Amino acid sequence: xxxxxxxxxxxxxxxxxxxxxxxxxxxxxxxxxxxxxxxxxxxxxxxxxxxxxxxxxxxxxxxxxxxxxxxxxxxxxxxxxxxxxxxxxxxxxxxxxxxxxxxxxxxxxxxxxxxxxxxxxxxxxxxxxxxxxxxxxxxxxxxxxxxxxxxxxxxxxxxxxxxxxxxxxxxxxxxxxxxxxxxxxxxxxxxxxxxxxxxxxxxxxxxxxxxxxxxxxxxxxxxxxxxxxxxxxxxxxxxxxxxxxxxxxxxxxxxxxxxxxxxxxxxxxxxxxxxxxxxxxxxxxxxxxxxxxxxxxxxxxxxxxxxxxxxxxxxxxxxxxxxxxxxxxxxxxxxxxxxxxxxxxxxxxxxxxxxxxxxxxxxxxxxxxxxxxxxxxxxxxxxxxxxxxxxxxxxxxxxxxxxxxxxxxxxxxxxxxxxxxxxxxxxxxxxxxxxxxxxxxxxxxxxxxxxxxxxxxxxxxxxxxxxxxxxxxxxxxxxxxxxxxxxxxxxxxxxxxxxxxxxxxxxxxxxxxxxxxxxxxxxxxxxxxxxxxxxxxxxxxxxxxxxxxxxxxxxxxxxxxxxxxxxxxxxxxxxxxxxxxxxxxxxxxxxxxxxxxxxxxxxxxxxxxxxxxxxxxxxxxxxxxxxxxxxxxxxxxxxxxxxxxxxxxxxxxxxxxxxxxxxxxxxxxxxxxxxxxxxxxxxxxxxxxxxxxxxxxxxxxxxxxxxxxxxxxxxxxxxxxxxxxxxxxxxxxxxxxxxxxxxxxxxxxxxxxxxxxxxx
Numbered sequence: 001x002x003x004x005x006x007x008x009x010x011x012x013x014x015x016x017x018x019x020x021x022x023x024x025x026x027x028x029x030x031x032x033x034x035x036x037x038x039x040x041x042x043x044x045x046x047x048x049x050x051x052x053x054x055x056x057x058x059x060x061x062x063x064x065x066x067x068x069x070x071x072x073x074x075x076x077x078x079x080x081x082x083x084x085x086x087x088x089x090x091x092x093x094x095x096x097x098x099x100x101x102x103x104x105x106x107x108x109x110x111x112x113x114x115x116x117x118x119x120x121x122x123x124x125x126x127x128x129x130x131x132x133x134x135x136x137x138x139x140x141x142x143x144x145x146x147x148x149x150x151x152x153x154x155x156x157x158x159x160x161x162x163x164x165x166x167x168x169x170x171x172x173x174x175x176x177x178x179x180x181x182x183x184x185x186x187x188x189x190x191x192x193x194x195x196x197x198x199x200x201x202x203x204x205x206x207x208x209x210x211x212x213x214x215x216x217x218x219x220x221x222x223x224x225x226x227x228x229x230x231x232x233x234x235x236x237x238x239x240x241x242x243x244x245x246x247x248x249x250x251x252x253x254x255x256x257x258x259x260x261x262x263x264x265x266x267x268x269x270x271x272x273x274x275x276x277x278x279x280x281x282x283x284x285x286x287x288x289x290x291x292x293x294x295x296x297x298x299x300x301x302x303x304x305x306x307x308x309x310x311x312x313x314x315x316x317x318x319x320x321x322x323x324x325x326x327x328x329x330x331x332x333x334x335x336x337x338x339x340x341x342x343x344x345x346x347x348x349x350x351x352x353x354x355x356x357x358x359x360x361x362x363x364x365x366x367x368x369x370x371x372x373x374x375x376x377x378x379x380x381x382x383x384x385x386x387x388x389x390x391x392x393x394x395x396x397x398x399x400x401x402x403x404x405x406x407x408x409x410x411x412x413x414x415x416x417x418x419x420x421x422x423x424x425x426x427x428x429x430x431x432x433x434x435x436x437x438x439x440x441x442x443x444x445x446x447x448x449x450x451x452x453x454x455x456x457x458x459x460x461x462x463x464x465x466x467x468x469x470x471x472x473x474x475x476x477x478x479x480x481x482x483x484x485x486x487x488x489x490x491x492x493x494x495x496x497x498x499x500x501x502x503x504x505x506x507x508x509x510x511x512x513x514x515x516x517x518x519x520x521x522x523x524x525x526x527x528x529x530x531x532x533x534x535x536x537x538x539x540x541x542x543x544x545x546x547x548x549x550x551x552x553x554x555x556x557x558x559x560x561x562x563x564x565x566x567x568x569x570x571x572x573x574x575x576x577x578x579x580x581x582x583x584x585x586x587x588x589x590x591x592x593x594x595x596x597x598x599x600x601x602x603x604x605x606x607x608x609x610x611x612x613x614x615x616x617x618x619x620x621x622x623x624x625x626x627x628x629x630x631x632x633x634x635x636x637x638x639x640x641x642x643x644x645x646x647x648x649x650x651x652x653x654x655x656x657x658x659x660x661x662x663x664x665x666x667x668x669x670x671x672x673x674x675x676x677x678x679x680x681x682x683x684x685x686x687x688x689x690x691x692x693x694x695x696x697x698x699x700x701x702x703x704x705x706x707x708x709x710x711x712x713x714x715x716x717x718x719x720x721x722x723x724x725x726x727x728x729x730x731x732x733x734x735x736x737x738x739x740x741x742x743x744x745x746x747x748x749x750x751x752x753x754x755x756x757x758x759x760x
Contacts, residue, residue, distance in 0.1 A: 001122060001123070001124055001125070001287050002015070002122060002123045002125070002291045002310065002314070002636065002637065003120060003121065003122035003123075003290055003291060004028075004120070004121045004122070004290050004291060004292055004635070004636075005119055005120065005121075005290050006119060006121070007027055007028040007029040007030070007119075007121060007132075008027040008028055008029075008121075008635075008636070011025060011027070011036060011338045011646075012634045012636075012638050012640075012644075012646040013027075013634050013635045013636050013638075014026055014027045014028070014036070014636065015028065015121065015122075015123040015130045015636055016123075016318065016321065016334070016336050016636075016638070017123075017128065017129075017130055017145055017146060017147040017154070017321065018038075018147045018321035018322050018334070018335050018336070019147040019148055019149050019150075019151075019152075019321065019324060020040065020321070020322060020323055020324025020325075020326075020327045020335070020372070021039065021040050021041075021152060021324065021326075021327050022037075022038070022039060022040075022147050022152065022153070022154055022235075022236055023037075023038040023039075023040070023147065023321070023322065023334070023335035023336050024036060024037050024038070024107075024145070024147060024154055024336075025336050025338070026121075026130045026132070026145050028121040028130075028132045030111065030113045030114070030116040030119065030132070030134050030136070030141070031110070031111055031112055031113045031114045031116075032108070032109075032110050032111075033108065033109040033110070033111075033132070033143070034106050034107075034108055035106065035107040035108075035109070035145065035154075035156070036103065036106055036336075036338050037103065037104040037105050037106060037107060037154075037205060037234075037236060038101075038103060038104055038335050038336060038337060039104045039203060039236040039237070039238050040327050040328045040335050041238040041327075041328065041405075042101070042102045042103075042104055042201075042203050042236075042238050043099045043100070043101055043102060043201070043404055043405060043406070044099040044100055044102060044179075044197060044199065044201065045099065045197060045199035045200060045201040045240075045406075046097065046099055046199055047097035047098060047099050047404070047406065047408065047412075048099065048199070048406040048408070049406075049408070050097045050406075050408050050410050050412075051383075051386075051408070051410060052084075052387055052390050052391060052410050052411070053390065054390045054391075055081050055082055055390065055391050056389075056390065056391055056392050056393035056394075058077065058081035058082070059082075059392060059393070061077065062074050062077050062078045062081070062082075062474070062475060063463065063474045063475075065077065066474050066475065066492075066493070066494050067465065067466055067467065067474075067494070071485060071486055071487075071491070071492070071493055071494075072485060072486060072487060074475065074492065075475065075486055075487035075491060075492035075493070076487055078418050078475040078492050079414060079415055079418060079487060079492070082391055082392075082411070082418050082475070083411055083413075083414040083415065083417055083418050084096065084097075084400075084410055084411035084412040084413060084414055084417050085097060085412060085414060086098070086412050086413050086414060087412075087413035087414035087415040087416055087417065088414050088415035088489065089414045096402075096412040096413050097410070097412050098345050098347050098402055098403060098404050098412045098413075099345065099347075099404045099406065100340065100341055100342060100345040100346065100347075101331055101333070101337050101342060101345065101346035101347070101404075102337075102340065103174070103175060103337055103338050103339065103340070104174070104195075104203060104205055104236050105172055105173060105174040105175075105193055105195075105205045106172070106173050106174065106175075107156075107170070107171075107172060107205075107207060107232075107234060108169075108170065108171045108172075108173065109143070109156070109158070109168060109169075109170060109232075110168060110169040110170075110171075111136075111141070111166070111167075111168045112167075112168075113134070113136040113141065116134035116135060116136050116141075117134065117135040117136070118133075118134060118135045118140075119133075119134040120132070120133050120134070123636075125275070125313050125314060125316075125317045126272065126275060126276070127267075127268050127271065127272075128146060128147070128149065128267065128268070128271040128275070128317065128320075128321065129144060129145070129146050129264070129267075129268070130144070130145040130146070131143070131144050131145075132145075138162075139160055139161050139162045139164070139166075140160075140161030140162075141158075141159070141160055141161065141166075142157075142158075142159045142161070143156060143157065143158050143159075144156065144157040144159075144260075144264075145157075146263070146264065146267050147321065148256070148263065148266070148267045148270075149267050149270035149271040150266060150267065150270040151252070151255070151256050151266075151267075152235060152236075152237075152252045153233050153234060153235050153252055153253065153256045154233075154234040154235075154236075155231060155232065155233055155234070155256070155260070155263050155267075156231070156232040156234070157229075157230075157231055157232075157260045157264075158227075158229065158230045158231075158232065159228070159229045160228045160229065162228075163228045163229075164228055165213055165214075165226050165227050165228050166226070166227075166228070167224065167225070167226045168224075168225055169218070169222065169223070169224050169225070170191065170207065170209065170222065170223045170224075170225060170232065171191070171220070171221055171222040171223075172184065172191055172192075172193040172205055172207060172221035172222075173193075173221070174193065174195065175338070175339075175340060177340055179197060179198060179340075180195045180196065180197055181195065181196050182194065182195050184220040184221035185220065185221060186217040186218070186220070186221055186222060186223055187217055189208050189209045189210075189215040189223065190206060190207070190208040190209075190250070190253070191206070191207050191208075191217075191221040191222060191223050192204065192205070192206045192221055192246055192249070193205040193206075193221045194245070194246050200240055201238065201239075201240060202238065202239055202240070202243070202245050203236065203237065203238040203239075203245055204236065204237050204245035204246040204248070204249045205221075205234065205235075205236050205249070206234070206235050206236075206246060206249035206250055206253060207232055207233065207234040207235075207253075208232075208233050208253050209223060209225055209230050209231070209232055210230065210231040210232075210233065210258040211225065211227040211229065211230035211231070212227065212229070213225060213226050213227020213228065213229075213230060214226045214227065215227075231258060231259075231260050231263070233253050233256050233258070235248075235249040235250075235252035235253050235256075236249065237249045237252070271320065274320050274365075274366060274368065274369075275316060275317065275320060277364070277365040277366070277687045278316065278364050278365060278685070278686065278687035278688060279684075279685065279686045279687060280309045280312050280313065280658070280662075280683070280684075280685045281309065281683055281684045281685075282305045282306065282308065282309050282680045282682075282683040283305060283306065283680075283681070283682055283683055284303070284304060284305040284306040285306050286304055286306050286307070287306070291307075291310070291635070291636070291637070292635040294307050295307070295629070295630070295633065295635065295637070298626060298629060298630045299630045299631075303679065305679055305680060307629060308622075308625055308626075308629065308658065310637070311625075311629050311633075311637055311651075311654055311655070311658075312654075312655050312658045314637050314651065314655075315360060315651045315652055315654060315655030316360065316364050316366065316655060318330075318334055318648060318651055318652070319357070319358075319360065319361060319364075319366055319369050319652060319655075320366065320369060321334070321335070322334035322335040322336075322648070323357075323358075323369040323370075323372050323373070324368065324369065324371075324372070325368055325371040325372070326371070326372075327372050328372055328376065328405045329348065329354060329357065329358075329372040329373045329376045330354075330357045330358075330372075330648065330652075331346050331347060331348055331354075332344055332346050332347060332348070332349060332353055332647050332648065332649070333346045333646055333647065333648055334357075334648040336646070336648075343641075343645045343647075344402070345402075345404065347402050347403060347404055348376070348402065348403050348404060348405070349401065349402050350399055350400065350401055350402065350403070350422035350425065350426065351401050351402075351419065351421075351422065351425075351479035351480065351561075351563075352479065352561065352563070352603065352607070352649070353603060353647075353649045354373070354376075354426075355425055355426065355428070355429065355570070356603055356606070356607070356649040356650075356652055356653045356656075357373075357648065357649055357652045358370060358373050358429055358652070359570060359610070359652060359653060359655075359656035360652055360655040360656040360659055362432050362433070362436045362689055363656070363659040363663070363665075363688050363689050363690075364655070364659065364687075364688070364689070365687055365688075365689050365695070367433070367436075367437070370429065370433065373426075373429060374429075374430065374433075374446060376405065377426050377427075377429075377430070377450060378446070378450070379405070379407040380397075380399060380403075380407050380408075380409055381397055381450070381453065382407070383407055383408050383409045383410075384397035384398055384399055384409040384423065384453075385397055385453070386409075387400075387409040387410060388457055391411075392420075392457075392460070392461055393460070394456075394457050394460035394461050395456040395457065395459070395460050396423075396452075396453045396454060396455070396456030396457030396458070396459070396460065397409070397423050397450075397453045397454060397456075397457055398420050398422075398423060398457060399422035399423040399426065400412060400417060400422065401413060401416055401417045401419050401422060401479070402416075402417070415487075415488070415489050415490055416480060416489065416490050418475055418477065418490075418492055419476075419477050419479060420457070420461060420473060420476070420499070421479070421498060421499050421502045423450075423453075423454045423457065424454050424458075424502035424503065424505065424506045425502060425566075427447075427450055427451050427454050427505075427506055427509070428505060428509075428570065428571070430446060430447035430450055430451070431447060431451070431505075431509040431513070433447060434447050434513070434516075435691040435692075436689055436690075436691050436692075436693070437693060437714075438692065438693050438714055438716075440516065440517070443513055443516060443517065444517055447513060448510070448513040448514070448517060448519075451506060451509055451510040451513055452510060452520075452523075454506050454510075455506055455507060455510045455523075455527060458473075458503050458506060458507065458530070459526070459530070461473060462503065462530065462534075464533075465494065465495075465535075468535065469533075470495075470533055470534060470535035471530060471533040471534055471535075472494050472495035472535065472549070473494075473495050473496075473499040473500075473503065474494050474495065475492040475493070475494075476492065476493055476494060476495050476496045476499045477490050477491065477492050477493065477496050477499075478491075478496040478497065478498050478547045478548060478561070478563045478564060479498065479561050479563045480559070480560075480561050480563075481547065481554075481555075481556065481559045481561055481563065482555045482556065483547075483548060483552030483553060483554055483555060484552060484553040484554070484555055485552070485553075486552070486555075488555075491552075491555075493548050493549070493550065493552075494549060494550075495535060495548075495549045496547065496548050496549075496563070496564070497537065497538075497545065497546060497547050497548060497549070497563075497564035497567075498547075498563040498564055498566050500534060500535065500537070500549070501564070501566050501567040501571060501573055502566070503530075503534060504531065504534060504567075504573060505571055505573065507527045507528075507530055507531050508531065510523075510527055511524050511527050511528060511531075535549060537567070537582050537585075538551070539581070539582070539585045540585075542588065542592060543584075543585060543588045544585055544588040544589040544592055545564055545565070545567075545582060545585040545586045545588070545589045546564070547563070547564040547589070557592065557593065557596035557598075558593065558596035558597035558598040558600065559593070559598065560598065560599075560600060560601045560604040561604070562589070562590065562593060562598070562604070562607055562608070562611070564586075564589065565586055565589060565590060565607075565611055567582075567586070568583065568586045568611055568614050568615075569607070569610045569611050569613075569614045569660070570610070572666035572667055574586055575614075575666070575667060576616075577667070578667070583615075586611075587615055590608070590611055590612075590615075594608065599624065599627070600642065601632070601641045601642060601647075601650070602628060602632030602633070602639035602640050602641055602647065602649070602650025602651075603639065603641070603647065603649040603650040603653055604650075605624055605627055605628040605631070605632055605650065606628050606639075606649070606650045606651075606652075606653025606654040606656070606657055607653055608624045609621050609624045609625050609628060609653070609654060609657030609658075609660075609661075610653065610656055610657045610660050612624060612675065613657055613660035613661045613664070613674070613675040614660060614664070614675075615675075616674045616675050617675060618661060618674075618675040618676045618677040618678070618680075619677050619678055619679075621657065621660075621661050621675050621677065622661075622677035622679060622680070625654065625657060625658070628650060628654050628657075629654070632650055634646070637651070638651065639651045639654075659688060660674075660675065661673075661674070661675040661676065661677070662675075662676070662685050662688065662698065663685070663688045663690065663696055663698065665690035665691040665692070665694070666691065668691075668692070668719060669719040669720065669721055669744065670690045670692075670694065670696060670710075670718065670719065670720045670721070671720075671721045671722075672696075672698060672705050672708055672720060672721065672722040672723075672757075673698065673700060673704075673705055673722075674721075676700070676703060678703065680703075681701075681702060681703055682700065682701045682702070683699075683700055684697075684698065684699040684700070685697065685698050686698075692714070692716060692718070693712065693713045693714030693715075693716065694710055694711065694712055694713070694718060694749075695710075695711040695713065696708065696709070696710055696711075697709040697711075704723055704759070705722060705723065705726075705757070705759065706758070706759060707756060707757065707758050707759075708720070708722065708726075708756070708757040708758075709754060709755070709756050709757075710749070710754070710755040710756075710757070711752075711753075711754050712749035712750065712751065712752070712753045712754075712755065713751070713752065714751055715748075715749055715750050715751035715753070716748070716749060717738075717746060717747070717748055717749070718746065718747055718748075718749050718755070719739075719744060719745070719746040720744065720745055720746070720757065721743050721744045722743065722744075722745070722757065723743070723759070724743060725759050725760070726745060726757040726758065726759055727757070727758050727759075727760070728745065728747055728755060728756070728757055729755065729756040729757075729758060730753065730754075730755050730756075735747055735755075745757075
């Protein structure tokens with residue numbers, strides 16, 4: 001439960017609701033309530049048909065300059081010939097062509113109830129229900145808000161505690177926008193707002209009032225209501241030129257039940273089928289204190305471990321609310337935006353932000369929420385193949401650094417956008433789907449075909465370095481970072497470390513997938529040969545994992561991106577067991593970055609939490625989790641990017657970090673409480689998913705596990721790293737582990753079998 005004793009002072013301190021497609025931010029004012037509305041399909045259509053001209057003829061000259069050590073000249077030429085519009089060209093009045101995500105409008109509820117008493121505004125995460133309640137003139141008034149988890153409606157329940165009618169006004173408006181032609185009207189208890197952009201994109205917002213009281217139309221999209229109780233049903237629809245979004249809205253309203261108890265019951269049931277898959281209790285329960293007061297205490301340095309559990313649950317709630325099957329993936333603001341030109345267009349960034357949005361999906365069992373990401377990837381493939389050919393004369397696919405949902409793979413931010421690693425990073429999520437669920441059909445039909453496309457690009461794009469004989473990516477960048485002597489704002493080079501790590505992952509995963517499916521033996525051999533020719537990781541003069549193959553001097557030692565630590569997390573190329581030397585060097589890199597002031601955005605700090613968890617440093621992970629929550633959260637715990645921009649990725653990254661602190665499952669082994677902070681002395685987590693088809697529940701006391709329950713959904717061998725002395729129980733019988741080491745045990749499992757590890 002998140003709750004407050006006053007309304008939101010600004011949009012990003014509102015309480016969000018959403019069902020993936022429809023979203024709203026509830027600000028909670030008693031007298032003049034604003035509910036800010038969004039529809040996930042509502043993007044401007046200016047750039048929906050954008051394309052690139054062939055530019056691959058310049059690649060040979062660019063590479064010659066790089067290999068001759070002329071990195072500035074080479075990078076300048078690469079940006080000019082291979083880069084897109086926008087970016088550094090903004091100063092010349094050339095905007096990029098990524099379309100901005102748009103607000104649909106606002107629902108206003110005006111009661112005239114100024115200066116209420118005993119005010120409370122709350123979000124029940126378990127029910128996905130916002131409630132605003134207060135006393136006015138001796139009467140308790142309540143408003144409840146939900147975005148129905150199974151229907152295309154948002155519903156508001158307005159009620160007077162004394163069952164006496166009271167007057168209130170409803171209206172639909174939209175922020176002033178000269179580019180949008182609006183029409184508004186109302187009749188028969190229904191109010192309608194219709195918008196149209198010059199590009200042909202249309203949208204509609206319709207709301208009807210269901211009540212035994214009196215409803216009259218006033219002017220425009222406005223109604224006057226006199227009732228003791230009413231349900232407001234609201235629908236939003238978007239379409240292109242030849243459709244009627246208003247008619248579709250009315251159909252959605254007609255299909256929804258008008259009974260609030262039925263609406264609420266069906267909504268809660270659908271929401272909890274996802275939300276209740278995981279639970280977390282780390283004690284220190286302070287739910288009786290307002291959430292903003294708890295946050296203020298954490299900022300003062302006080303301990304409130306339960307607030308981290310709330311942050312974890314909120315992250316799961318936000319993902320469920322912003323990403324559902326049949327829709328678009330969660331963007332930079334999830335699905336909640338009030339601006340016509342939001343920061344970075346509220347777009348889809350492929351150089352950490354979109355990927356981070358989905359880091360918690362697999363371990364938290366939210367596989368349905370991943371479907372929009374998969375469809376986003378597949379939507380881009382046809383044009384991504386064209387762009388790979390036009391820009392680089394390569395087979396396969398190349399994805400842009402930033403984009404919108406239109407499926408156009410064009411680079412659109414001059415100075416930042418000459419980067420070929422996005423498709424490789426996105427492919428990791430498809431491979432994870434197989435690792436967690438071992439679904440061969442998904443591997444065969446969706447994951448492996450995309451891996452092959454990305455691998456095909458690397459087959460053509462990677463080139464032998466005449467100086468070393470290694471296969472390298474040229475041009476290459478460490479996303480958004482720069483070094484002394486390189487181009488600005490981003491420096492291009494020969495094989496940034498992250499591109500090396502991404503190529504390693506893609507080729508490794510493609511080989512494994514082909515082996516599992518028993519296909520493409522020739523390609524497997526080719527990819528294996530490519531892996532052998534990739535350059536090794538490098539350790540620099542400070543003992544750090546180098547961010548580039550050359551040990552360049554950093555222009556910004558505190559840079560927000562830690563792209564070269566991809567190998568540590570979210571990948572598992574580097575672990576203390578497999579690569580102790582390079583893992584230690586990665587730690588030096590992280591320590592140097594933080595010592596210089598790094599981690600200074602919400603999403604960056606959440607990545608730091610994940611990295612410390614992979615280093616199995618629980619106290620450091622918690623320290624940076626406290627910074628994430630205390631320094632980069634609004635009163636309603638929404639993540640912030642400086643100076644004060646709502647950006648949701650840090651919420652999801654923080655949720656993933658807590659998962660990694662409690663359980664890890666890479667390298668074919670499940671690690672129990674690998675990064676448990678000393679402050680989390682006692683606790684319990686249930687429902688975490690591990691790779692290999694296992695669901696894990698952990699109960700611990702005094703910093704040590706007392707009981708671990710393993711639910712095997714598929715059967716197969718289970719390997720667990722945990723404190724010694726565990727007995728493995730199955731149906732009340734003690735099993736003899738098939739393998740046992742000081743800190744590892746292994747045993748075979750049956751499909752749908754439940755196994756317990758207990759310590760005495």
